[in-house]
Amino acid sequence: xxxxxxxxxxxxxxxxxxxxxxxxxxxxxxxxxxxxxxxxxxxxxxxxxxxxxxxxxxxxxxxxxxxxxxxxxxxxxxxxxxxxxxxxxxxxxxxxxxxxxxxxxxxxxxxxxxxxxxxxxxxxxxxxxxxxxxxxxxxxxxxxxxxxxxxxxxxxxxxxxxxxxxxxxxxxxxx
Numbered sequence: 001x002x003x004x005x006x007x008x009x010x011x012x013x014x015x016x017x018x019x020x021x022x023x024x025x026x027x028x029x030x031x032x033x034x035x036x037x038x039x040x041x042x043x044x045x046x047x048x049x050x051x052x053x054x055x056x057x058x059x060x061x062x063x064x065x066x067x068x069x070x071x072x073x074x075x076x077x078x079x080x081x082x083x084x085x086x087x088x089x090x091x092x093x094x095x096x097x098x099x100x101x102x103x104x105x106x107x108x109x110x111x112x113x114x115x116x117x118x119x120x121x122x123x124x125x126x127x128x129x130x131x132x133x134x135x136x137x138x139x140x141x142x143x144x145x146x147x148x149x150x151x152x153x154x155x156x157x158x159x160x161x162x163x164x165x166x167x168x169x170x171x172x173x174x175x
Contacts, residue, residue: 006018006019006024007024007034007109007111008156009024009026009028009029009031009033009156010033010110010111010114010115010155010156010157011026011029011031011033011114011116011156012026012028012029012031012156013156014026014027014028014029016028020032022034022035022036023035031114033111033114034111034114035113037107037112037113037114039140039141039144040140040144041140041141041144045103045107045113045138045140046100046103046104046107046108048140048141049070049103049138049139049140050069050070050071050139050140050141051067051068051069051070051137051139052066052067052068052106052136052137052138052139053065053066053067053068053135053136053137053139054066054067054134054135054136054137054165055082055133055134055135055136056132056133056134057082057083057132057133057134058131058132058133062081062082062083063081063082063083063133064079064080064081064082064169064172065079065080065081065082066078066079066165066168066169067079068094068099068102068168070096070099073096074093074096075093075094075095075096075098075099076091076092076093076094077091077092077094077168078090078091079091079168079169079171079172080172081172088172089172090171090172092171102164105164106138106161106164109160110157110160110161110164111157112138112148112157112161113146115148115155115156115157116148116155117146117147117148117149118148118149118150119148119149119150119151119153119154119155120150120151120152120153121151121152121153122153131151131152132151132152133149133150133151134149134150134151134154135147135148135149136148136149136161
């Protein structure tokens with residue numbers, strides 16, 4: 001009987017996870033994850049989120065910015081390179097179906113609601129840090145926003161987040 005592969009824990013990266021009553025429990029760090037993420041208003045995040053902002057880069061080479069904004073039945077995204085004043089820019093409207101799929105993946109497969117809010121590296125004296133900073137904001141309303149950020153340290157699902165955002169980031173290279 002082949003079942004759906006269990007996800008890895010967004011808290012510690014462990015594969016030692018058990019399915020509970022509609023959510024998952026990590027057997028290594030004892031954290032739960034995967035419950036339906038809700039806004040402060042009690043609306044599922046997949047429906048409640050009206051925008052996303054993502055920034056990645058460093059002070060020397062600049063940073064790339066990506067923004068999604070839902071407005072009256074459509075979603076616009078824009079991506080630009082802040083190095084050079086943001087003159088290299090791309091914006092376009094994406095279908096609501098695409099926007100909803102992106103939000104579903106973010107909350108139902110990458111478990112963004114279960115991520116830590118801040119990621120900082122352990123200074124072990126062995127690693128050379130790149131001074132790469134990042135911010136990822138989930139916008140629900142004018143009064144509710146969740147900010148995740150880090151410097152040279154990333155969520156467990158970082159590669160999957162970049163893969164999710166890559167089709168939009170790639171538009172900058174096509175300009």
